[in-house]
Every structure is written in structure tokens, then in C-alpha cells.
Amino acid sequence: MQHPASGTAGHRRARRSVGLLLVVALLPFLVPTGAPAAPPDLQPIALKVAQEFVLPRYMELATDAAAERDAWDRFCRQGADIAALDHAYYETADAWSAIEILHYGPIGIGVRHERMAHWPERKNAVDKALTALLAHDDLAGMTPEAFAQTSVAGQGLSALERLLFDPENRQALTTGPEAAKRCAAGKLIATSLATIAGEVSLEWSASDGPVASLGAGDPAKAKLMVTRIATDLLSIYQLVGDMKLDAIMGESAELARPALAEGRRSARSSRALQLDLEAARELTRLLIGTSPDAAPILAALDEGIVLTDALPPDFGPLALEPAGRAELALIRQQVREARDLSNATVPAVLGVTLGFNSLDGD
Amino acid sequence: MAIDRRRFLIGAGAALGAAFAPRRGNADASSAASLLYVGACADAAGGYWVAGFDRAGVLSFATALPGRGHDILLHPDGDELLVFARRPGLWFVRIGREKGELRQIVEAAAGRHFYGHGAFSPDGKRLYASENLIATGDGLLGIYDATDGYRRLGEQPSFGIGPHDLAYLPGTDRMVIANGGIRTHPDTGREILNPDSMAPSLVTVRPATGELLNEVDFGPALRTLSIRHLAAATDGTVAFGCQSQGDPFDLPPLVGLLDPDGKARFLDMPETDLGALANYVGSIELDRDGTVVAATSPHGGMVAYWDRPSGRYLGRRAMSDVCGVAPTAVAREFMLTSGNSGVELSPVAAEALHPLAAGLADWSWDNHLIAV
Numbered sequence A: 001m002q003h004p005a006s007g008t009a010g011h012r013r014a015r016r017s018v019g020l021l022l023v024v025a026l027l028p029f030l031v032p033t034g035a036p037a038a039p040p041d042l043q044p045i046a047l048k049v050a051q052e053f054v055l056p057r058y059m060e061l062a063t064d065a066a067a068e069r070d071a072w073d074r075f076c077r078q079g080a081d082i083a084a085l086d087h088a089y090y091e092t093a094d095a096w097s098a099i100e101i102l103h104y105g106p107i108g109i110g111v112r113h114e115r116m117a118h119w120p121e122r123k124n125a126v127d128k129a130l131t132a133l134l135a136h137d138d139l140a141g142m143t144p145e146a147f148a149q150t151s152v153a154g155q156g157l158s159a160l161e162r163l164l165f166d167p168e169n170r171q172a173l174t175t176g177p178e179a180a181k182r183c184a185a186g187k188l189i190a191t192s193l194a195t196i197a198g199e200v201s202l203e204w205s206a207s208d209g210p211v212a213s214l215g216a217g218d219p220a221k222a223k224l225m226v227t228r229i230a231t232d233l234l235s236i237y238q239l240v241g242d243m244k245l246d247a248i249m250g251e252s253a254e255l256a257r258p259a260l261a262e263g264r265r266s267a268r269s270s271r272a273l274q275l276d277l278e279a280a281r282e283l284t285r286l287l288i289g290t291s292p293d294a295a296p297i298l299a300a301l302d303e304g305i306v307l308t309d310a311l312p313p314d315f316g317p318l319a320l321e322p323a324g325r326a327e328l329a330l331i332r333q334q335v336r337e338a339r340d341l342s343n344a345t346v347p348a349v350l351g352v353t354l355g356f357n358s359l360d361g362d
Numbered sequence B: 001m002a003i004d005r006r007r008f009l010i011g012a013g014a015a016l017g018a019a020f021a022p023r024r025g026n027a028d029a030s031s032a033a034s035l036l037y038v039g040a041c042a043d044a045a046g047g048y049w050v051a052g053f054d055r056a057g058v059l060s061f062a063t064a065l066p067g068r069g070h071d072i073l074l075h076p077d078g079d080e081l082l083v084f085a086r087r088p089g090l091w092f093v094r095i096g097r098e099k100g101e102l103r104q105i106v107e108a109a110a111g112r113h114f115y116g117h118g119a120f121s122p123d124g125k126r127l128y129a130s131e132n133l134i135a136t137g138d139g140l141l142g143i144y145d146a147t148d149g150y151r152r153l154g155e156q157p158s159f160g161i162g163p164h165d166l167a168y169l170p171g172t173d174r175m176v177i178a179n180g181g182i183r184t185h186p187d188t189g190r191e192i193l194n195p196d197s198m199a200p201s202l203v204t205v206r207p208a209t210g211e212l213l214n215e216v217d218f219g220p221a222l223r224t225l226s227i228r229h230l231a232a233a234t235d236g237t238v239a240f241g242c243q244s245q246g247d248p249f250d251l252p253p254l255v256g257l258l259d260p261d262g263k264a265r266f267l268d269m270p271e272t273d274l275g276a277l278a279n280y281v282g283s284i285e286l287d288r289d290g291t292v293v294a295a296t297s298p299h300g301g302m303v304a305y306w307d308r309p310s311g312r313y314l315g316r317r318a319m320s321d322v323c324g325v326a327p328t329a330v331a332r333e334f335m336l337t338s339g340n341s342g343v344e345l346s347p348v349a350a351e352a353l354h355p356l357a358a359g360l361a362d363w364s365w366d367n368h369l370i371a372v
Helices: A009-025 A043-078 A082-097 A112-116 A125-134 A144-148 A157-165 A167-174 A179-205 A210-215 A219-249 A269-288 A294-309 A316-320 A322-350 A356-360 B005-011 B029-034 B271-276 B358-362
Strands: B036-042 B048-054 B059-064 B069-074 B080-085 B091-096 B102-107 B112-120 B126-133 B138-145 B151-161 B163-168 B175-179 B201-206 B211-216 B225-232 B238-244 B255-258 B264-266 B283-286 B292-297 B302-307 B313-318 B322-327 B333-338 B343-347 B364-371
Touching: A043 A082, A043 A179, A043 A210, A043 A219, A043 A269, A082 A157, A082 A167, A082 A179, A082 A269, A112 A179, A125 A157, A125 A179, A125 B271, A144 A179, A157 A167, A157 A179, A167 A179, A179 A210, A210 A219, A219 A269, A219 A316, A219 A322, A219 B358, A269 A294, A269 A322, A294 A322, A316 A322, B036 B069, B036 B333, B048 B069, B069 B364, B080 B112, B091 B112, B112 B138, B126 B151, B126 B163, B138 B163, B138 B175, B151 B163, B151 B175, B151 B201, B175 B225, B225 B283, B238 B283, B238 B292, B255 B292, B271 B302, B271 B313, B283 B322, B283 B364, B292 B322, B292 B333, B302 B322, B333 B364
Parallel strands: B069 B112, B112 B163, B163 B225, B322 B364
Antiparallel strands: B036 B048, B036 B364, B048 B059, B069 B080, B080 B091, B091 B102, B112 B126, B126 B138, B138 B151, B163 B175, B175 B201, B201 B211, B225 B238, B238 B255, B255 B264, B283 B292, B292 B302, B302 B313, B322 B333, B333 B343
């Protein structure tokens, strides 16, 4: 690397450009105003995203979360087969993975997104929240409103997974003196998930909700929705690439941390990864699918999705050995390619400027 | 750095004028309407601007920039603003405070680049800019004569790597420097060249003499916590905001206070709320009276508030891509800007944010906002 005191060639070129600007930019110009260029018509794009992506996925989430709440209710009342809880968890977790990409809209109000799932988990936040919850004297009598005031780390799928799939917790849920209390905790969490999912689904389709506002023909609303959802799309690559893959793989097998993989207790870390990529693919198709620029992004995501098919249910242990790391590196490569291509083309195709502070702050 | 010369030439003379009263932080709430908020921003076509608007959301001016801007600085005389290029920056520009007309472009000295921030001496005669000596990565304060077309007078060490924000302690001749501890090079853009040897520090200097008066570092456990932005209160306390470059699964504190006696402490907040800041604070500010600290996290889409005298955490509010924050003329209230959600007013006591005119959302607002 070259570090001359006077700067590199590229540096010098840029400096000359500034010099030229200095000379000419101070001349009087009579060109009026600096208003932003008008964006293209985003109304049909926004409607398509809402109708084909947002509404059906939140509806699925609401349905699955309600079924999970009912499963916990039955389990607590009748001591039904715990496999029913497992199944209900998988369904809800899948539905959440399919829409967690979205922060825009009703899910972004308050801390709903964090209350649905708390990942990445830092400083054992979920464990601490669950321990505090289980220390409560009267969980069976705790109201949903009181539960909502407890730590958000203990309110969502991450805590429910811990309660249901962690071997010690699973044992204590089915037998022993704490079973009823733990069941009540699970029911509180599942009820909260169902409530939030139901509210978000209803609010999206309400007469004064985001979809209705699009139908009213307000271009500013369409632009805001497309801009925010496109920002969410580009942000998912950071979550998947930097957190779900890079942080687990570490720089070497010795530095790998498979225990941090999302959903590893329920053996669905690979599933979560695949559903994120699938959501990114579908959003890309809906946002810019008519542009030729979409094809290479979709191809990279398709390749990534196919590669995740070959993973074991929990990919974390693969990070510990060379062949497994190579498998994960291939997926990471596709994620990076999709990210780089998307950063370069999605805003340009849509004619919007995305939230660059969250993508590239200083 | 790529500069779109054509676009800049088209926009260089473009500024929409409107008058506003030159009072910053006036305790009189009746001045609220006349305070101007100025931030760097981008349009949908990818052009970079600096724009000013009032509390009603009315745009006062929009002036094209040679590239992406970062912080804005008000000259103590109140007549003009400086807009710094985002790091690694090769320019800052002078613009008129009222109409935003371009007055001068000042280039970085050979072998140096700007880091995006600066500070005026209390008498307004000197400008100090945070700079990088590219060849060695040493942090510098570039010294400029504000009475003579910002002629470069020289430089002095920042006593650290990667100096970013600077803040004079009000009513004194002392300045606090946030040395981010990150070494970069223009050839590799914003890539961190010293991830294993970061050395962030908060130093206090006397710029007139170049003396190092105080230095605070957070020790090896927080070596990857880059100290980035500052906000000074009139009693000499400085709030600082940090960005973690370390393990994303760690949860380091991000906001603290440097007391007038030179000791630093972090402000507490619930761990789940700290997690929501996503290890990243983009801007930090104090309200009109200096009693509330606001820290924004565009990565987390959150702004968090603390009561400064007691250190008590006051809660957080969600706003997508929020980063710019400035005090309004009303106590315990902030103006917030976003890269994708426009501009909103946030009374600290209220959960709800209040959007300003929808037209401001046509712009993508960048890192910082100031009230002038």
C-alpha cells in the first residue's frame, strides 16, 4: 500500500477536481432552486409489495401465532403432548422469519419487532429476562398488560424457544414443581406473540392503514413505503451476512461460535437463514423485478437458497471444521453479491434515496 | 473521492432565500418559529446538498455541495456556516447563514484530509478542523485563519488517531477532541486499517498553545469503542457518543459524560434498550437548557434520552434511520432528521413524534443537524 506524504494518485486527482470547482463554482449562477428530482410513479410497486408480500405474510404470522397461543392454552389446561407445542413453535417461527425483514409499518411502532424476537442476544439478555419472569410469584395471574411491562428480551420467540427447547427447561416444563409456572410463562409469551401479530396484521389492512392510504392515491405515501421497505431489504443483508453468518463463523474455525446461531436450540438456524434469503428474493422481485438489473440479484439469492437446502438443521457446528466452513462461505459469498448488487441498483431503479445513515453512517 | 462536477455547477448558485432570526438556543419560546435547522442531505437523484428549514417545515435554502456533507458549524459572529465534507473529506465550504449562498470552498492541505468536523475559537478568529495526516495516520487539528479566507496557518497533534468531533468548553480556551481511534486511508475509503490496535481517547487541549491538558481512555476492554461525537454544556460537561467496532454480540456502553474535572463516566440504560441502539450512536446533542442528553442510533432506528443532572435514563423513541438531532428553542425538545423518514419533532416527555411538512421527506437527511 502506498502512503506518500503528498497523497496518492487518486487523491491528487480528486484534489484537482476540487480546485477546478473552486474557480468556477463561485461565479454567479442563475439556475433556480435545488429541489430533489421527482421520483417515478411508485404507487403500483407499493401496492404490489403490500398485497403480495406484506399482507399475506402478516396474516400467516397472525394465524400461526394464534394457533400457538391456543396450543399453549391446551397444554397448560390438559397437559397435551409437548410435540404440539414444538409444531406450533416451528410454524410461528417460520412465519416470523418470512417477515422479520420488515421494520416499516405497524411492526415498527413501539418495540413490537423486539417483542416478537430478541436476536442477536447480547449479555444473556434472554436468559436473564426468562429467569426474572420465572421468579414472579403469580405468573398464572399476570395480565398481558403486566407482562408487556417486563423485559422485551423475555417476551418473544427467543424466550419461548429457550423455555421449550433448552433441555433443562423442557424437562421442567413437563414434570416437577415448576411445570405449572413454566407453562404459565409460555402461555404469556405465546399470548403476547399472538396479540402483536394480530394487531399488526389488522393495522396493515385497516381502513386507515398503510394499504388504504395507498389506494387514496397519495404519491408521498407510496414513496415513503417503497423507500422504507427498500431500506429494510438492504438492511437484511447486514443482518444475515454480518450477524447470522460472519459472527458465527468467526475469522477461523478456532474463533467460530456455533452457540450464537439464531434458533440453534430448536435446530432451525438453517431454516431461518433460508427464509431470510427467500424474503429478500421476493421483495427484490416485487420492488424491481421488471428491471433487467434484478436478474443477477435474484440469481445470487437463488443460489444462496439452494445452498441452504444442503445444510443440516443447525448450521452452527459447520463453522468448526474446514469443509463446513467452505459450505457456509459459499452462502456468504452469495449474500455479499446480492448485497453489493442491491446497494448499487435498487435505489437507482426505484429513484429513491435510502436511509444511508443506517446503511453507512459515520 | 468522486465529485460530480457537472451536477455541482448546476446547483452551486441555487439557494432559496428566506429570512430568519439569528438566535441559537434562545430561552424565549417565542423564538421557536425563527430558529433555523440546517443539515446535509441528498436528493433522489443522488445529488448532495445542505439545506435549512424552520419549525414549520418550510425550506429556507438548499445549496448544492461538491459531495456528501457531514457536520455544519456556525461562526460565532452568526453570519455564516461551514459545511464539512464527510470523511475522508477534501473540502469544507462557507455558506451564508440566511440564504445559504456559497461563498468559498476550502480544500484540504496536501497529504491531509478532513474528518468531517471542526470548531471555532471563542473569538471566531480561528477554525480548528479534525484532520488525518495520510502518510502516517496521525490525528491533527488543522488551524485556519477565519479572518483571512480560511488560510491554513498550520497544524498541531490531536493526541490520538482518527480525531472526529471537536467541542470547545463554553467560556474557556479549552477544547475536547474525540479521537475515534480508527486509522483509515483515502485509498481504502472508510476501511478500518487498525482493527487490532484501535486507540480511542477523549482529550482536552488548549488549542492556542497546543498543550495536552487531559486524556481519558476507557482501557483495553473498550479498545474497540470508537468515541465519535460530542456535545458541550455550559457548565463544562461534555456528552459523548460512541460506536463499537468490536464483537457485534458484545454490549458496550455507548453514551457518557466527561465531567468538568476531566473524569468520564457512562450513562446507564436498560440492557435491552442499549441493545436496541445496535452498538452505534450517530449523533449526540443536549437540549436548549443542557439538561437532557439525546443520542441517536440510525442502525437501531432509535433516539434515547437521559436527564443529564441525575444521569437518569428517560426512555427511547423509534424513528427509522434517525441520526440528525438538534435542540429546539423549547426546553426538553429535539428536532430529529432521518435518511428515509423526513423530519420529526420529539418532546422528550411524549412518546409520540410529530412529523414536519411532508416535503422535507423528499430529502434524505444525513448524519448531523444544527439549530442556528
